[in-house]
Amino acid sequence: MKILVMCKQVPDPDIKVKLNADGTGINTDGMKFVVNPFDEIANEEALRIHEKNGGAEVVVLGIGPKDITTQIRSCLAMGSNRGIHVVTDDVIDPDNVARIIQKVMDDEKPDLVLIGKQAVDDDSGQAGQILSALTGYPQACYASEIVLDDGKTKATVTREIDGGLETIDVNFPAIITADLRLNEPRYASLPNIMKAKRKEIKALSLDDLGFTPSPKVKLISLTAPPERQAGVIVKTVDELVDKLINEAKVI
Amino acid sequence: MSVLILAEQKKGKLVKASLGVMNIGATIASKMGTDYNVLLIGEGAKDAAAAAVNSGAGKVFVAEGDKVATYMDELWADITLDVANTAGATVVLGLATTQGKAVMPRVAAKLDAGMASEITGVTDDLHFIRPVYAGNLNAEVEITTEKKVATVRGTAFEPIAEGAAAAIEDVAIAADPAGYNKAFVKLEETVSDRPPLTEAAVVVSGGRGLKAAENYKIVEELADLLGGAVGATRATVDAGWIHNDYQVGQTGKIVAPDLYIAVGLSGAIQHLAGMKDSKVIVAINKDEEAPIFSVADYGLVADLFEVVPDLVQKVKAAKQG
Ligand SMILES: Cc1cc2nc3c(=O)[nH]c(=O)nc-3n(C[C@H](O)[C@H](O)[C@H](O)COP(=O)(O)OP(=O)(O)OC[C@H]3O[C@@H](n4cnc5c(N)ncnc54)[C@H](O)[C@@H]3O)c2cc1C
Ligand SMILES: Nc1ncnc2c1ncn2[C@@H]1O[C@H](COP(=O)(O)O)[C@@H](O)[C@H]1O
Numbered sequence: 001m002k003i004l005v006m007c008k009q010v011p012d013p014d015i016k017v018k019l020n021a022d023g024t025g026i027n028t029d030g031m032k033f034v035v036n037p038f039d040e041i042a043n044e045e046a047l048r049i050h051e052k053n054g055g056a057e058v059v060v061l062g063i064g065p066k067d068i069t070t071q072i073r074s075c076l077a078m079g080s081n082r083g084i085h086v087v088t089d090d091v092i093d094p095d096n097v098a099r100i101i102q103k104v105m106d107d108e109k110p111d112l113v114l115i116g117k118q119a120v121d122d123d124s125g126q127a128g129q130i131l132s133a134l135t136g137y138p139q140a141c142y143a144s145e146i147v148l149d150d151g152k153t154k155a156t157v158t159r160e161i162d163g164g165l166e167t168i169d170v171n172f173p174a175i176i177t178a179d180l181r182l183n184e185p186r187y188a189s190l191p192n193i194m195k196a197k198r199k200e201i202k203a204l205s206l207d208d209l210g211f212t213p214s215p216k217v218k219l220i221s222l223t224a225p226p227e228r229q230a231g232v233i234v235k236t237v238d239e240l241v242d243k244l245i246n247e248a249k250v251i
Numbered sequence: 252m253s254v255l256i257l258a259e260q261k262k263g264k265l266v267k268a269s270l271g272v273m274n275i276g277a278t279i280a281s282k283m284g285t286d287y288n289v290l291l292i293g294e295g296a297k298d299a300a301a302a303a304v305n306s307g308a309g310k311v312f313v314a315e316g317d318k319v320a321t322y323m324d325e326l327w328a329d330i331t332l333d334v335a336n337t338a339g340a341t342v343v344l345g346l347a348t349t350q351g352k353a354v355m356p357r358v359a360a361k362l363d364a365g366m367a368s369e370i371t372g373v374t375d376d377l378h379f380i381r382p383v384y385a386g387n388l389n390a391e392v393e394i395t396t397e398k399k400v401a402t403v404r405g406t407a408f409e410p411i412a413e414g415a416a417a418a419i420e421d422v423a424i425a426a427d428p429a430g431y432n433k434a435f436v437k438l439e440e441t442v443s444d445r446p447p448l449t450e451a452a453v454v455v456s457g458g459r460g461l462k463a464a465e466n467y468k469i470v471e472e473l474a475d476l477l478g479g480a481v482g483a484t485r486a487t488v489d490a491g492w493i494h495n496d497y498q499v500g501q502t503g504k505i506v507a508p509d510l511y512i513a514v515g516l517s518g519a520i521q522h523l524a525g526m527k528d529s530k531v532i533v534a535i536n537k538d539e540e541a542p543i544f545s546v547a548d549y550g551l552v553a554d555l556f557e558v559v560p561d562l563v564q565k566v567k568a569a570k571q572g
Contacts, residue, residue: 017384129356138433141353160495161349167436216365220391231548248531250510
């Protein structure tokens, strides 16, 4: 079977982003970029399916400027087989991301697409569902467990939803979005990092795919929300209770 | 031209955040000089409609029956699409719940519309405001397509005020639930007597400082005393100490209660993203450098195992006194 997994480059989620001087974007000076954490989880799951279910080819797809090859390479170093890099400097919204993935799917014909539930920069959480709607393949969002049947014709997916856990079956080809509890991604071993350097990353332009970007969502401006000010440090529980009752009046 | 809101219900009870979405929907409709309609789907939709009807909406569409006895993203999306098309909707709004977030991008794709996720505001020229980068920045975005889709953050808008009664209209469901290459297997619901996390006036959240699953009873006791809900961090959910349903944060639930008490949690960027709009924040942490103190109105630098039980006793005494 073939699994297509996504790889988006995002700023290190543990560092607080700041606006650039003219407020048109974020300040990327000295910024560290990483693989979107949900995509790492998706990659890990594809590798586990490969290991558990008697082999799968895992293809990593990244869309973005030249330097995202670093992140595609990290996914290959985890153990994925090969990469596809759709090279573009354009800002691609989730709708266009989904359309580009669809173009790649026409060629690759994967049985399963594993995609992050959300990119932690734009926090949209749309691409997987849009892809499912465009392709007509079933979606299983927010997966915390994926079990394949023996014939590898479908997956039983447990989903983290408001109010509990839902389990559904989706027939392949299917689109599954990864949530935090799906797995804990492995660290790449040194030999695998070396091996990844020789793995193929096929570069494609949007022209090669016959795709003209037509973003449906345009960024007008970015602003920093008002910072919440730190309040007071109380010394004792008595003081805290007094403040909550008499000052904040929340008890 | 009109606005359609996909509201949500559970077993015949309207999900409260629906009323906030109706509020912003009504605002958008009035900016557009049109009216807004509401759609409820699933078993219990008709019962839930009663809570949405006195709202000044044009119509409340109700899709009930065997076909929607079991929830499915694809089915809900296709019903919404059909109603949007027949009602001539140019703006379609949903809740930023796991259901709304799974359904609305499908609706957008099929309407060939752009979509904004988790909006917290709207400008006069119908641009949407939405938090990005874990809420560290706000983006103003323009959806350039004629039709526009959004999910609405539950904490951002007050429930709509009472208005004229809407007409209730049954929807004939054209979609076939068997046609989606997927099947429902089971649902394990979290059961709790406490108010839902996203609706509670008080939330008491515990982090890794609790040290073990059984110590959640310490925050539970405080939550129960205050009639509140219990929240968690990713770390404690990952550890299996508490169900995923209780994770507060960028990738969990967004809350903004009157009182948020953070116990033994550090206040990582991703956690702050889910609670920093709370009215009053209390932090209890033994590390005075913990980032949670930078957003707390009241901070107590102490060992939670000593002070939280004491806090419970003293609040009890104050309540009786
Ligand atoms: C993609 C991604 C998404 C994420 N999404 C979320 C999310 O939605 N929500 C979320 O919460 N996190 C999220 N995280 C995780 C986040 O980065 C932090 O790792 C997590 O919030 C830390 O949890 P914590 O505060 O419980 O643990 P820690 O950071 O370990 O903090 C424990 C705190 O307890 C204090 N403590 C210890 N013992 C005591 C004691 N006896 N008394 C008092 N205080 C004590 C310590 O001083 C410390 O500050 C996400 C991370 C990533 C990468
Ligand atoms: N530029 C990109 N390249 C590869 N995958 C992407 C890209 N943008 C989004 N994705 C995938 O789509 C998921 C959801 O993204 P979003 O809808 O932007 O939150 C991400 O977790 C990725 O798996």
